[in-house]
Amino acid sequence: MPKWSREQIEAYYYSLYLLLLEEARMNFSKIGNNLEINDKSAAKLYRWALREEVLFPPRLRLKSFPNSQEYVYFLKFRNALPVFEKLKNDPRVIYESVCSGAFDLMVIADKRIDFSMENGFEYFILSGPRSDFVYNKVERRSMNEYFDEFQTFLKSEDFVRSEIITPARGELLWDDLDLSLFRLLKHDVRMKYVEILRCLGLFKAVFYEHLRNVMESCTVWTPYFPNGYPNYDEYFFLLRTAHENQLVERLKKIPVHCPIFKVNSWIYAYIMIERDFLQRTLFDVLNLMLSLGFIEEYRYSIPIYHWKQTWTTQDLRHHRSPHHTD
Numbered sequence: 001m002p003k004w005s006r007e008q009i010e011a012y013y014y015s016l017y018l019l020l021l022e023e024a025r026m027n028f029s030k031i032g033n034n035l036e037i038n039d040k041s042a043a044k045l046y047r048w049a050l051r052e053e054v055l056f057p058p059r060l061r062l063k064s065f066p067n068s069q070e071y072v073y074f075l076k077f078r079n080a081l082p083v084f085e086k087l088k089n090d091p092r093v094i095y096e097s098v099c100s101g102a103f104d105l106m107v108i109a110d111k112r113i114d115f116s117m118e119n120g121f122e123y124f125i126l127s128g129p130r131s132d133f134v135y136n137k138v139e140r141r142s143m144n145e146y147f148d149e150f151q152t153f154l155k156s157e158d159f160v161r162s163e164i165i166t167p168a169r170g171e172l173l174w175d176d177l178d179l180s181l182f183r184l185l186k187h188d189v190r191m192k193y194v195e196i197l198r199c200l201g202l203f204k205a206v207f208y209e210h211l212r213n214v215m216e217s218c219t220v221w222t223p224y225f226p227n228g229y230p231n232y233d234e235y236f237f238l239l240r241t242a243h244e245n246q247l248v249e250r251l252k253k254i255p256v257h258c259p260i261f262k263v264n265s266w267i268y269a270y271i272m273i274e275r276d277f278l279q280r281t282l283f284d285v286l287n288l289m290l291s292l293g294f295i296e297e298y299r300y301s302i303p304i305y306h307w308k309q310t311w312t313t314q315d316l317r318h319h320r321s322p323h324h325t326d
Contacts, residue, residue: 010226013049014140016042020222021137024058024189053229057188060218061133065172069129070094072263073107074238074301078120080104086118088307095308099236101301106236125299126238131166131262135221136252143277146254147285153250154288162245164262172217181207181214183311189220199313223257225272232256232272233279234303239267241295 004012012035019026019034032042049055062070077083080098083105087093095108103125107113115121174182180200185191197207225232241247244267248260251269259270273282289295 009045009048010054012037012045013054014224014226016045016049017055017138017222017224020055020058024220024222054225054227056223056229057190058220058222060182060186060189060214060220062182062218063132063169064130064166065169065217068110068172068174071109071112071128072130072261072268073105073109073113073115073127074103074125075105075107075115075127076122076125077104077118078122080120083115083118083120084307093309095306097236097303097306099301099303101236102238102299103236103301106301106303126263126266128264130268131164133219133221134248134252134260135219136254136258136260138224138226138255138257139253140226141255143255143274143281147281149253150250150285151288154285154292154294157292159243159292159294160246161242164244164248164267166262174213174217175210177202177210178214178217180311181210182218183315184313185214187308187310195313225256227256227274231275233275235271235273235282235300236303237269237271237298237300239269239295239298240265241267243294247295 015035016031019031023030028039028042028046031046032039035042035045037045046055050057062068064070084096084098087096087107090109090113092109092111092113093107094110095106097106098104099106107115108130115124177200181196184196193207196202197204200207239247244262247267251258251260251267251271254271256272256274258272261268271282273279286295286298290297
């Protein structure tokens, strides 16, 4: 392994990120050829990037279908922590976060949940089915450049009214095997397929047929944090605007991973700001958006800690396909 400077390593990380956007399961031999290093060095770079939390494994997010939607809740509670702990055992819950700010709890679930009966419930800030996830392709630029360009755009007042509409689709046609594959690959598309084949006892042809069905129904993306995930402050924002497409396009230009989706008439964005960057700049831009009429209102909370539902092959060993290899 050659000795690289920190600048070279960071440049390699970014190149690796771009390659994984192009092909999430690109093998290390092909990655090495693209980076002009050997496959062992490419594999080591990937492990380093994961360890430093500059990259996270490529993941899947299910698109929105008429018969299969995920529901998002932004809630106020007198004490959200007991509810947060209780929901870890609710099979409907996919993700949840205890927060401080406009809402105390954010929950994503694969079915509707009535939170009004929970102890300490106060009111809903927002709830409803989410749109498809929108992700940004991170460019190598500074936070200063990003916010300077954002303010220049706002001061031009060249605003265009638009509404984000989820594309029309037919129903999601998944069976139990499709769902199992999705759950296993959701947080790591690069998971070794041989583990899944052994777990489910599948013929390769059957596996790849179902895999194709899963991939076509999902968005595939790789989270990238140029300075490492722990070096950012996190914000969950809700923004309402008559200029939805322009707002989303501006948010996507931020130089860090930024998941976005729509719930009813609100745009949700997970915005991260470098910890050594002047946080006030973010709120200066938000207030400028308000004063110029680019957004109508916004609300935000700071996530404190979160929980997500994860699956491993151990959870599915009881499931055997009728097309198994025995």
